Amino acid sequence: MLLGIDVGGTHTDAVLLDLGGIVATRKVKTDHADLLGSIAAVLEGVLASVDPAKVLRLNLSTTLSTNAIVEGKSEPVGVFVSCGPGIDPEYYRVGGHYFLIGGAVDHRGTALEDVNEAALCAAVEKCRADGVRVFASVGKFSTRNPEHEEAILEKVHPLADFVTSGRRVSGQLGFHRRINTAYFNSSVWRLFNRFADAVQRCVASHGLRCQVNILKADGGAMPLSVSRRAPVESILSGPAASVMGIIAICDIDLDSVILDIGGTTTDIAVFADGAPLIAQTGISISGKPTLVRAFKTRSIGIGGDSAIAVEGGLVTAGPQRYGPSMADGGEVPTLIDAFNVQNIIAYGDTMASYSGISELAMESGLDPETLADYAIGYAANRIREETALLIREINEKPVYTIFELLEGKFVRPAKVYVMGGPARAFATVLREAFSLPVLVPENHAVANAAGAALARATVDVELFADTQKGRMFIPGLGVERAVPPSYSLDQARAEAVDNLRDYLGAIETEDPDLPVDILEESVFNMIEDSRLAGRSIRVKCQVKPGVAEAYKRGIKRQC
Amino acid sequence: MLKAKRKLGVVFFPAYDWAISATHPERQERLLYTQDQLREEGLFDIPGVTEYKPELASWLDVDRAHFCFPDVESVATQSHCVSAGGAIRAAKLVMEREADRAFALIRPPGHHAMKVVHGSRGFCNINIEAVMIEWVREHYGRKRVAIVDTDCHHGDGTQDIYWHDPDTLFISLHQDGRTLYPGTGFPMEAGGPRALGRTINVPLPPGTSDEGFLHVIDNLVLPILSDFKPDLIVNSAGQDNHFSDPITDMNFSARGYAVLSERLGPHLAVLEGGYAIQGALPYVNLGIALALAGLDYSHVREPGFDPDKCRQSAKITEYIKEITPQIADFYFDPPKTPKTGRFEGETYIREKEIHYDTDNIHEDQTETLHLCGDCPGLLVIESRSTVNPPCLGVEIPALACPRCHDLGLRAFEEAQIKSGYRHVQLINRKDKEYQRFLV
Numbered sequence: 001m002l003l004g005i006d007v008g009g010t011h012t013d014a015v016l017l018d019l020g021g022i023v024a025t026r027k028v029k030t031d032h033a034d035l036l037g038s039i040a041a042v043l044e045g046v047l048a049s050v051d052p053a054k055v056l057r058l059n060l061s062t063t064l065s066t067n068a069i070v071e072g073k074s075e076p077v078g079v080f081v082s083c084g085p086g087i088d089p090e091y092y093r094v095g096g097h098y099f100l101i102g103g104a105v106d107h108r109g110t111a112l113e114d115v116n117e118a119a120l121c122a123a124v125e126k127c128r129a130d131g132v133r134v135f136a137s138v139g140k141f142s143t144r145n146p147e148h149e150e151a152i153l154e155k156v157h158p159l160a161d162f163v164t165s166g167r168r169v170s171g172q173l174g175f176h177r178r179i180n181t182a183y184f185n186s187s188v189w190r191l192f193n194r195f196a197d198a199v200q201r202c203v204a205s206h207g208l209r210c211q212v213n214i215l216k217a218d219g220g221a222m223p224l225s226v227s228r229r230a231p232v233e234s235i236l237s238g239p240a241a242s243v244m245g246i247i248a249i250c251d252i253d254l255d256s257v258i259l260d261i262g263g264t265t266t267d268i269a270v271f272a273d274g275a276p277l278i279a280q281t282g283i284s285i286s287g288k289p290t291l292v293r294a295f296k297t298r299s300i301g302i303g304g305d306s307a308i309a310v311e312g313g314l315v316t317a318g319p320q321r322y323g324p325s326m327a328d329g330g331e332v333p334t335l336i337d338a339f340n341v342q343n344i345i346a347y348g349d350t351m352a353s354y355s356g357i358s359e360l361a362m363e364s365g366l367d368p369e370t371l372a373d374y375a376i377g378y379a380a381n382r383i384r385e386e387t388a389l390l391i392r393e394i395n396e397k398p399v400y401t402i403f404e405l406l407e408g409k410f411v412r413p414a415k416v417y418v419m420g421g422p423a424r425a426f427a428t429v430l431r432e433a434f435s436l437p438v439l440v441p442e443n444h445a446v447a448n449a450a451g452a453a454l455a456r457a458t459v460d461v462e463l464f465a466d467t468q469k470g471r472m473f474i475p476g477l478g479v480e481r482a483v484p485p486s487y488s489l490d491q492a493r494a495e496a497v498d499n500l501r502d503y504l505g506a507i508e509t510e511d512p513d514l515p516v517d518i519l520e521e522s523v524f525n526m527i528e529d530s531r532l533a534g535r536s537i538r539v540k541c542q543v544k545p546g547v548a549e550a551y552k553r554g555i556k557r558q559c
Numbered sequence: 560m561l562k563a564k565r566k567l568g569v570v571f572f573p574a575y576d577w578a579i580s581a582t583h584p585e586r587q588e589r590l591l592y593t594q595d596q597l598r599e600e601g602l603f604d605i606p607g608v609t610e611y612k613p614e615l616a617s618w619l620d621v622d623r624a625h626f627c628f629p630d631v632e633s634v635a636t637q638s639h640c641v642s643a644g645g646a647i648r649a650a651k652l653v654m655e656r657e658a659d660r661a662f663a664l665i666r667p668p669g670h671h672a673m674k675v676v677h678g679s680r681g682f683c684n685i686n687i688e689a690v691m692i693e694w695v696r697e698h699y700g701r702k703r704v705a706i707v708d709t710d711c712h713h714g715d716g717t718q719d720i721y722w723h724d725p726d727t728l729f730i731s732l733h734q735d736g737r738t739l740y741p742g743t744g745f746p747m748e749a750g751g752p753r754a755l756g757r758t759i760n761v762p763l764p765p766g767t768s769d770e771g772f773l774h775v776i777d778n779l780v781l782p783i784l785s786d787f788k789p790d791l792i793v794n795s796a797g798q799d800n801h802f803s804d805p806i807t808d809m810n811f812s813a814r815g816y817a818v819l820s821e822r823l824g825p826h827l828a829v830l831e832g833g834y835a836i837q838g839a840l841p842y843v844n845l846g847i848a849l850a851l852a853g854l855d856y857s858h859v860r861e862p863g864f865d866p867d868k869c870r871q872s873a874k875i876t877e878y879i880k881e882i883t884p885q886i887a888d889f890y891f892d893p894p895k896t897p898k899t900g901r902f903e904g905e906t907y908i909r910e911k912e913i914h915y916d917t918d919n920i921h922e923d924q925t926e927t928l929h930l931c932g933d934c935p936g937l938l939v940i941e942s943r944s945t946v947n948p949p950c951l952g953v954e955i956p957a958l959a960c961p962r963c964h965d966l967g968l969r970a971f972e973e974a975q976i977k978s979g980y981r982h983v984q985l986i987n988r989k990d991k992e993y994q995r996f997l998v
Contacts, residue, residue: 085842085858085859085860085861085862086596086599086600086842086845086858086859087561087600087601087602087845087849087854087855087858087859088855088857088858089858091560091561091855104862106837106862107592107595107596107599107837107841108592108837110862112862140599141599172598173595173598173599174598174599174601174604175599175600175601176600176601176604177601177604281604289601289604396611396612397612398571398572398610398611398612399612400571400572400573400574400575400594401574401575401576402574402576402577402637402638402641403576405572405612405613405615405641406615406637522575524575524587524588524591525581525582525586525587525588526588527582527586530582531582532582536588536591
C-alpha cells in the first residue's frame with residue numbers, strides 16, 4: 001500500500017491506496033502552528049484499520065518550508081559570493097549577512113581571479129561574532145568550475161552547522177537564482193530537519209517502517225534523507241500535488257489545460273505530449289527567482305470565494321477575497337453565491353446567497369440573475385484569457401536553431417480538466433468560454449493526496465564537458481572528472497544517463513527503470529587560429545514527473 | 560533591486576545549426592558563450608527585459624530592399640531569412656510599443672550586402688537592417704531613419720542601398736579602409752546627387768580606443784542626429800572593434816561599447832560582426848543590453864582588459880580631433896556634386912565593380928538615377944556578374960511622380976521584350992508591387 005499526505009493551506013488530506021484502489025481517506029483542518037499535529041491526526045485516521053507494516057511508502061507534501069520563507073521565520077544565513085565581472089552582485093544582496101569576497105570564473109570555467117582571502121576572513125569573523133551558523137557558498141559560473149565555492153566552504157566549515165554549495169542546487173546557469181536558492185536552502189535547513197526528525201518519530205510511533213518521501217514542486221518525490229540536505233526543493237509543492245492528482249486519476253494523452261480552482265485562486269497548468277510542462281528556469285518565492293524546478297503554471301485571483309464587485313457598470317470578481325461566500329456565512333457576495341443564484345449549484349445557505357446578490361444588484365440597477373450571470377461570465381473569461389497568455393508564452397519560447405524555429409512543436413490544447421472544490425460549478429461556463437471539452441474528474445476531492453501518494457522520483461541532470469580543458473562536470477550531482485580530447489557527445493550522453501540512474505539507485509527509488517528523456521544535447525567545435533582546439537559538449541536529461549503505474553489502475557477514472 | 564528603466568526586447572537567435580564552413584569565423588558557436596553569459600547573469604529575469612524569438616522574413620520582405628538575382632531563394636538561405644526576421648521582430652516590438660528599445664542579437668550578419676545581390680560578400684547575403692527598415696516603412700509609413708554603423712568594417716552594403724535616399728542618414732564608424740576590408744568608407748563618399756551629406760563616413764586609424772570612438776559619437780554623431788531628427792535610430796552593432804578581435808586592429812572595450820550605446824540611445828541595435836567569441840562578445844553584448852535598458856553596466860569588464868594597454872596614442876587622439884569637424888561638414892555643408900559618377904542629360908550614372916569575397920563572384924554594374932524635379936527619381940540598375948547573365952533592376956520610389964512611375968513600368972516591360980537581360984525585377988514601392996520576370 002502507498003500512503004499520501006497533502007498538507008494544504010486549508011486542509012490536510014491523507015489517502016491510503018492499494019492495487020485495487022482507495023483503502024482509506026482522512027481530512028482535517030490544517031493547524032499551521034502545529035503541522036505535525038495535523039499529520040499525526042490524518043495518519044491515525046487512515047491507519048485505524050490497516051496493518052502499518054503493509055504500507056510500502058509515505059509521500060508527504062508540506063508547506064513548512066514555503067511558510068517559513070514567506071513569513072520570514074527562517075534563520076540568518078551567511079551568504080558568501082564570488083562574483084567576477086558582469087551585473088553588480090550588490091543587486092543580489094539577500095539577508096543580513098551577504099559578503100562579496102572577490103574571485104572570478106568565466107563562462108568556460110577558467111579562473112580569472114582568486115578569491116580575496118582578507119575579505120573572506122573578515123566575513124567569517126563577522127559571522128562568528130553574530131552567531132551565524134548556516135551558510136551559502138555561491139560562485140558565478142561555479143557549475144563550470146567549483147574551486148571558489150570550495151575555497152569558501154573550507155573557510156566557513158569550522159563555524160558551520162550546514163553549508164549549501166551553489167552548484168549543488170542545480171546544474172543550470174543563473175547566478176542570481178543560484179544565490180537565492182542556496183540562501184533559502186540554508187535558511188530553512190534547521191527548521192526542516194527538526195520537522196523531518198519529528199515526522200520520522202511520528203511515523204515510527206504509528207508502526208510504519210516504510211520509506212518516507214517529500215514532494216517537490218516538479219511533482220517528483222525525494223527521500224526524506226535527501227530532502228534534509230535540499231529542503232528548498234520542498235517549496236511550493238502544493239500545486240504540484242494537484243497536477244500529480246490529475247495524472248493519477250486520468251490518462252492524459254492530448255495537449256490539455258489543467259485548472260485547479262480553489263477558494264481564492266485558480267492555478268493553470270499545461271500538458272503537452274501527455275506530460276505536464278516544466279518551467280524553463282525555476283520557481284519564484286517571495287518575489288525572488290530560484291533554480292527550484294517546478295511545473296510551468298500561472299496563478300490568477302479567481303476562485304469560489306472571489307468577491308463580486310460592480311464598478312462603473314462593470315461586474316467583476318476577484319482578486320479580492322474577504323472571507324467565505326454568503327452561503328457559508330460570509331459578508332460579501334462571491335462567485336459561489338452567484339452559482340447558487342443561477343441554480344447551477346445549491347450550496348449551503350442559498351437564501352443568503354440570493355439576498356446578498358440581490359442587494360448588490362439593486363445598487364447597480366440589475367436584476368440578481370443578470371448580475372450573477374455577468375460575474376460568472378467575467379470569471380470564466382479571465383480564466384480563459386490567462387490560459388491563452390500562458391499557452392502563448394509556451395509557444396513563444398525562444399528557440400536557438402533554424403530547425404526548431406521551422407519545425408518546432410506548438411501546444412494546442414484539446415481538452416480542459418477542472419479540479420478543486422468549485423470545479424463542478426465552473427464546468428458549464430468554462431465549456432462555453434473555451435469551446436473545448438471540459439472534464440471534471442471524479443474523486444477530485446482527494447486527488448491531491450492521491451497524486452502525492454503515487455508521485456515517483458524525478459531528477460534532472462546537466463552535463464558540461466570541455467575537451468580542450470579535459471574536464472567534465474555534472475554539477476547538480478557533484479560529479480567531476482578528467483576526459484580525453486576524444487570525448488564525444490555519445491559518451492557524454494551515456495555518462496549523463498548512467499549518473500542519473502546511479503542517483504536514482506542511491507536514493508532507492510522502487511522503480512530503477514524509469515524512462516530518461518534527453519532534453520537538450522549539443523556539441524560545438526572550439527576553433528582557435530582556424531584549428532580545432534576542442535569541443536564544448538552539453539547534455540541535459542531528466543526523469544519526467546509521473547506516477548506509480550501499477551497503483552494507478554485502481555483509482556483511474558474515465559476522463 | 561534591478562529594474563529596466565527602458566523596456567528592452569531582445570531577439571536572441573544564435574542559429575546553432577548554421578555556418579558558412581566549419582572553421583569560418585561566422586560559425587555555429589559564435590553566440591554560444593554570449594548565451595551562457597546572458598543566462599548566468601540572468602538578463603531575462605530582470606523586470607523589463609524580455610526575450611523574443613525571431614520571425615521568418617518572407618521573400619517579399621527581401622524583395623522590398625534588394626534586387627536578388629536570379630531570385631531570393633538562390634542567394635539567401637533560411638538562416639538569412641530568420642536573421643532578417645529577427646530584426647523585423649525587434650522593429651515590431653518598438654513600433655508597437657511593446658518595448659522602448661530592442662536588440663536583435665542574431666546571425667548571420669548583413670551590412671556588406673548591397674542593393675543588388677548575386678551571392679555572399681563579407682559573410683553577408685542580405686542586408687538585414689535594410690530589410691527591416693523597408694518593412695517598417697511599408698507598414699508604418701515613410702519614416703526618417705538614421706543608421707549608425709559601429710562595426711569595424713565599413714558598412715558598404717548599407718551605404719550602397721541608401722546612397723540615393725535623403726530620408727535615410729547613414730553614418731559609419733570603421734577602421735580606415737586603407738587597412739581593412741572592404742577598403743571603402745572615405746569621407747568624400749557622401750551620397751548620391753539627391754542625398755548628399757546623408758552618407759557620412761568616419762574612417763578611424765588602427766589602434767583607436769574608447770576615447771576616440773566616444774569623441775566621434777559626442778562631437779559628430781550626436782550633433783548630426785539632433786539636426787536630422789530621425790523617427791528611428793538603428794545601430795548596426797558590430798563588435799569587432801574590440802581589442803581582442805582576431806580579424807581587426809582596434810582597441811575598443813566592452814565598457815566603451817556600453818557607453819556608446821547609452822549615449823547613442825538607438826531604438827534598435829542589430830548585431831553585425833564580432834569574432835572574439837569568447838573574450839569579447841559575452842561582455843560586449845551584456846554591456847550593450849544593459850545600456851539599452853538603462854541599467855548599471857559599471858561592473859561589466861572583459862578578462863584581460865587593461866585601460867592603459869588599450870589606450871590610443873596621443874597621435875591618434877590628435878588625428879581624430881582634427882578630422883571630426885571636417886567630416887561633420889560633409890553633413891552640415893555637403894559638397895555640391897558627388898565625387899564619383901557622371902551626369903548624362905537628366906540622369907546620374909554610377910559604374911561599379913563589385914567583388915563578392917565570400918562566394919568569389921565578380922559583378923559589373925551600371926546604376927542610373929533619373930533626376931526628376933518632382934520626386935526622388937526612378938532608379939535602374941544593369942548588372943552583369945560571373946554567376947548570372949545580364950540582369951536589370953527597376954525601382955519606383957514610394958513618392959514617385961506620375962512621370963517616373965510610368966517610366967519605371969515602361970522600363971520593366973521593355974526589358975522583358977527587347978533587351979539582352981535574362982532576369983528583370985521591379986520594386987514598385989508606390990503600388991507595393993514586387994515583380995520578377997525571366998526572359
